Amino acid sequence: MRIPPFYSPLRGIALTDVWHDNDECPVARSIAPADRVPGTGQPRPRCPYCALLDRPVTAFSPAHRAGR
């Protein structure tokens, strides 16, 4: 589920400092709510796992047809 962006002075299980906006992200889940700071903490990049989770999960993507 999409949540307001947050970051943390602690990385959790992430390898780099990133911000999160999805509560299903395993890295976001590794950060305790008490350690979360609202916002994106720029210039941090967005968490790649959150970005993946943001994509709609569809077995038959319309893009497959639209491209041709």
Ligand SMILES: [Zn+2]
């Ligand atoms: Zn994340």
